[in-house]
Amino acid sequence: MSSSFALSRSLRRTGSFPSARTVRIVILxxxxxxxxxxxxxxxxxxxxxxxxxTLETIYRHEVTIGGEAVIFEILDTAGQEEDALMVEEKIKWGDAFVIVYSVTDRCSFDEVMRLCFLVNHIHAAGGRRSGEPPPILIVANKKDLEFDRMVTPEDGETLSRGLKLPLREISVRDGWEETAAVFHALYSHVLQVLHSSPPSFRRRTGSRMMDKIPRIHSNSALTSTGRSFSFGSFRDLLPD
Structure with missing residues (x-):
């Protein structure tokens, strides 16, 4: 079975939950x-x-968690320098955030604190009524590359305690379960915010800037035309 066919089948596998709760997650x-x-x-x-x-995409993925239908809208950002207004729009769009660094890249680790501050500052300026910061989870990726490690687990734990944010050290390469656990944990945090202070968790409005970002629906028949696609560019997944 070709890898392209396998992924397209996986993208088409999930059903549709019209009454599902939608949660917007931004990966930074x-x-x-x-x-x-x-x-x-x-x-x-x-x-x-x-x-x-250089690509940015919003993935729409429908799952069941604890017997409840959930739609994840996941914004995958490029992680490059860009216009401050665009960064602000992306952060305003999100309900919750995953901030990722690589344990093999000290610079990416040092960037985490700035990104956390940016998310909290923009949401506070946007008037979250609860006064609490939005749900944020820090992910330390590539723990499988132990011989290339530049950031120790202790470094991550110190950062987590200092920022008072949860951290998970994972290997996206080695395990789906711990990858899925990141999104499930963040969803649980979102539910806590909803239950403790519903007015603070308001639906983020769209914007023309955000509408320009390509969207991929995991349950769409994206390959109905029969065309193949490569993994070098996810533009190939988008409908004509």
């Missing part, structure tokens, strides 16, 4: 830390190691 982090691999691993249960680092 420097380039090459594994943001796209994290999202695609969660959706397809497959690991793909190479992507076009």
């Amino acid at each position: 982090g420097q380039a090459a830390v594994g943001k796209t691999a994290l999202a695609v691993r969660f959706i397809t249960k497959r690991f793909i190691g190479e992507y076009d680092p």
Whole structure:
């Protein structure tokens, strides 16, 4: 079975939950830390190691968690320098955030604190009524590359305690379960916010900037035309 066919079948497998709760998750982090691999691993249960680092995509994935239908809208950001207004729009769009660094890249680790501050600052300025920060989970990826490690588990734990944010050290390459656990844990945090202070969790409005980002629906028949696609560019997954 070709890898392209296997992924397309996986993308088409899930059903539709019209009454499901929709949660918008933004994945942030420097380039090459594994943001796209994290999202695609969660959706397809497959690991793909190479992507076009300049692409940004919103994945729409429908699952059942604890007997409840959930729709994840996952924004995979490029992780490159860009216009401050666009960064702000992306953060305003999100309900919850995954901030990723690679244990093999000290610079990506050092970037986590700035990104956490940015998310909290923009949401606070946007008037979250509860006064609490939005749900954020830090992910330390590539723990399988132990011989290339530049950030120790203790470094991650110190950062987690300092920021008062949960951290999970995982290998997207080695395991689907711990990858899925990231999104399930973040969803649980979102539910806590909903139950404790519903007015603070309001649906983020769209914007023209966000509407320009390509969207991929995991339950869409994206390959109905019979065309193949490569993993070098996820533009090939988009309908004509």
